[in-house]
Amino acid sequence: MEGILIVSAILAFLPFIVSLGGRGGVWKFLSLVFCCFSLVGILPVVGFAGGIFAWVIAWIFAAIAAQARRSEERFTRMERSMAAARAIEAESPVGRLLDNERRQNRPISFGKVLTLLIVFGIAGVLIVTGVHDFQAPSSTTAHSEQQKVAVVVPSKVESVTSKTCRASDFVVEGFSSKVFDDCKQSSCPTLKLTGKLRNNCALSAGAQIKITAEDGKGSVIDTIDGWPASTRNVAPGATYAFDMGPLMVYRKGMKNFKIDIIDARIW
Structure with a gap:
């Protein structure tokens, strides 16, 4: 007889035990209350049917508490x-540009205005002095200077244009995609899109990559792009x-991931 009472008590409070964990304290309390009501169903006043009805309501509140717990995990x-x-946005070039723009929009203080006036005044004096010093150059000097400019300018242009890196100078090694799920209460698949960006250019530079997610038929599901090394x-x-996994939200049907290098620049 005692064993039957113990089993009955466990079954009566089973909805409350299931609802434990996470938030939803009100729903857990209501589940506990109706579990107690179901336990007193053995009394003639309540009756067996009333106890079963209270036990069912306790399960309903336990389900609401579990749903609240899952909502908390998703949040x-x-x-x-x-x-x-x-x-990632704060480290990206766009984030830095927006931050610089916010700083530039700040009102100019009186000290900055005074400093600018002093700088422009000194620059004006130096310009006037330079004009007076070079007002009467000889024709021979002018001709020689023109020849120097003609010789020097192409070499400078050539040196500047040669100091660039292209997207083709970069390669991605060991690119792999993986879907992992570390949630215990409910599923929360997350992407890991990892690899190594190699610089084959003669200069230090950065590259922008683009990752395309496709389904099994080759249809594009989502695309992202970014600078792996930021600036x-x-x-x-x-x-x-x-x-680059945190930039792409996992969607059902993603099978293949393609990666391309779309731009390069020297920061």
């Missing part, structure tokens, strides 16, 4: 994803390990 994952996206240059012959 936590969303906050982590948004924090990672904000961190940092990769040394000649060196590699930079990256993970």
Whole structure:
């Protein structure tokens, strides 16, 4: 008889035990209350049918508490994803440009205005002095200077144009895609798009890559692009390990991932 009572008590409070964990305290409390009501169903006043009805309502509140717990987990994952996206955006060239623009929009103080006036005044004096000093150059000197400019300018232009890096100077090594799920209560698949960016250019530079996600039939599901090293240059012959997974949200049907280098520049 005692064993039957113990089993009955466990079954009566089973909805409350299932609802434990996470938020939803109100729903867990209501589940506990109706579990108690179901336990007193053995009394003639309540009756067996009333106890069963209270037990069913307790299960309903337990389900609502579990749903609240899952909503809390999804909200936590969303906050982590948004924090990672904000961190990447702050490190990206666009984020830096927006930050610089906000700084430039600040009102100019009186000290800055005074400094600008002093600088422009000194520059004006130097310009006037230089004009007076070079007002009467000889024709021979002018002709020789023109020849020097004609000789020097092409070499400078050539040196400037040669100091560039192209997208073809970069390669991605060991690119791999992986879907992992570290959530315990419910599924939360996340992408890891990792690889190493190698700089084959003779100068330190950075590259912009584009990743395209396709389904099994080759249809494009999503695309992202970004600078793996942000505004940092990769040394000649060196590699930079990256993970572009946080930029792309996993979607059902993603099978193949293609990566392309679309731009390069020297920061």
